[in-house]
Structure formats: structure tokens, C-alpha cells
Amino acid sequence: MSGHTPDSQKIVSEKLMKNKKIKCSYCGKEMKPEEKDFTNNPFTPFCSERCKLADLDKWFNGEYSIEQSIEELTPEQLADLPDENP
Ligand SMILES: [Zn+2]
Numbered sequence: 001m002s003g004h005t006p007d008s009q010k011i012v013s014e015k016l017m018k019n020k021k022i023k024c025s026y027c028g029k030e031m032k033p034e035e036k037d038f039t040n041n042p043f044t045p046f047c048s049e050r051c052k053l054a055d056l057d058k059w060f061n062g063e064y065s066i067e068q069s070i071e072e073l074t075p076e077q078l079a080d081l082p083d084e085n086p
Contacts, residue, residue, distance in 0.1 A: 026051035 022031040024047035031047050046052040 024048075024051050026055045 025045040029047045043052045
């Protein structure tokens with residue numbers, strides 16, 4: 001016997017989840033899991049639909065320019081990109 005069963009692991013992770021404060025990725029507002037079932041929150045990791053949409057807006061406005069070079073590639077160039085190292 002190793003001493004830790006799946007059950008005790010589950011209890012520990014549940015405690016961690018309860019103690020963990022989730023912050024909205026947009027406005028930084030703390031979401032307390034015990035107040036709001038954030039696992040069922042369709043706006044995760046945002047506190048509300050408003051923040052989710054506002055964040056999406058940022059993306060569309062180009063504030064985040066991650067992988068911009070990829071988007072500029074033509075389909076042919078994309079197909080040419082190596083998927084995996086041999
Ligand atoms: Zn928010």
C-alpha cells in the first residue's frame with residue numbers, strides 16, 4: 001500500500017480548488033468557487049460575458065499579435081511548414 005488512494009487525492013485537489021481564487025482574465029475580479037460554480041461558468045476564465053466579449057474585442061483589435069506571421073502565410077506556405085521533427 002502506498003498510503004495515498006485516489007480518494008485522498010481527490011479530497012486534496014478539492015481543497016486546493018476551494019482555496020484557490022480564480023481571477024477574471026480580463027478585469028482581474030476574484031471569483032470565489034464557493035460563491036460561483038466557476039467550473040460551470042461558460043465564461044471561464046472570465047467573470048462574466050461582458051469581460052469575455054471585451055477580451056475577444058482586444059484580440060480582434062490586434063492588441064494581441066501572437067502568431068501574426070503565421071496568419072500572413074499563404075496556404076501553400078502553411079502546407080510547407082514542417083509538422084514534426086523527423
Ligand atoms: Zn471580469
